[in-house]
Amino acid sequence: xxxxxxxxxxxxxxxxxxxxxxxxxxxxxxxxxxxxxxxxxxxxxxxxxxxxxxxxxxxxxxxxxxxxxxxxxxxxxx
Numbered sequence: 139x140x141x142x143x144x145x146x147x148x149x150x151x152x153x154x155x156x157x158x159x160x161x162x163x164x165x166x167x168x169x170x171x172x173x174x175x176x177x178x179x180x181x182x183x184x185x186x187x188x189x190x191x192x193x194x195x196x197x198x199x200x201x202x203x204x205x206x207x208x209x210x211x212x213x214x215x216x
Contacts, residue, residue, distance in 0.1 A: 140172040
C-alpha cells in the first residue's frame with residue numbers, strides 16, 4: 139500500500155472542502171493512503187503466474203543443452 143505523509147502542510151494549499159473542516163489552523167499533518175483494489179491485485183497475480191508458467195515452458199530441457207554442446211563439439215572436431 140502506498141502512503142504519503144506531509145507534516146506542517148499549509149492549510150491554504152488544501153482543497154476548499156478540507157480547509158472548511160480545519161477552521162483557523164495554519165498547518166496540518168496530511169496522510170494519504172491509497173486503497174488497494176483487491177480484484178485488481180488478484181488479476182495481476184494471476185497474470186504473473188500465467189507468464190511464469192509460459193516462460194517455464196520455453197526453457198530448454200537438459201536434452202536440448204546436451205544437443206547444443208554436441209553440435210558445437212562436432213563443429214570444432216570437424
